[in-house]
Amino acid sequence: MHTFIHTRYSTHPEDAKHYDTAKLREQFLIERLFVSNEIHGIYTLNDRLIVGGIHPVDMAINLETVDQLKSTYFLERREIGLINVGAETDIEVDGTRYTLGHKEALYVGQGSQKVIFYPSSSGESYIYFNSAPAHKAYPTKKVGLDDAEVVTLGALENSNHRTIYKLLVNSVVETCQLQMGMTLLKPGSVWNTMPAHTHDRRMEAYFYFDLEEDQAVCHYMGQPDETRHIWMKKHQAVISPPWSIHSGAGTSNYTFIWGMAGENLDYGDMDIVAPTDLK
Ligand SMILES: O=C[C@H](O)[C@@H](O)CC(=O)C(=O)O
């Protein structure tokens, strides 16, 4: 066995506002995703998203089912979105091999039985994933940065100039409820998702990378009038319940992956909060 998925219950916002630093981190932060030749993740009861990391070093690892799923294979009732945050790496899905370059994504549809991750031959293999319950088998599809729907937002004057690559969204690939993408901050810009927003119909997870080892991101969460913060390092993820904002400011620029699951596939369905209304 090389797959370790821990369950986390969801949290009521009235409880979350009383949490101290340790408790906030225990409930929302995912500190360790990459362990050699293992798959590590969290099964959150927020929309049952599984947030995880895969780090094949010197052996191929397959996506095993886990106890929480009570299924014969992982994707029996699930879909998965995989994004390569390391060196070029190969992923095999039911006999078909896909080569993913750095920052490329693979959507694997429900019903895919055998998914194998290979160590990279050119560097270190790091794959981040989100998996959600699925009711329909959509085809597996590789999505590169050139296939993405791209939006540039913000400005250097507001320290939030950034490019959003919508990778696994419904204009690019058919999914049941999963949406994933990547946001790159321009040098000199440190704020993501500012102005902040909530979306009650979807939960979200953020994963930070392309960040130097000695730099950090201060991630903001909570209801807009009860915000809290969690200091995060490279290769860590954080769960954002539907009632929470999710925004961050880094001590440098960085890249992050966002992933959502829930009621709809409408990326634009957000309630924006003006910076002056945050508390
Ligand atoms: O619901 C959408 C997600 O929070 C992100 O796509 C927002 C983001 O990448 C950004 O503004 O920088």
Ligand SMILES: [Zn+2]
């Ligand atoms: Zn969002």
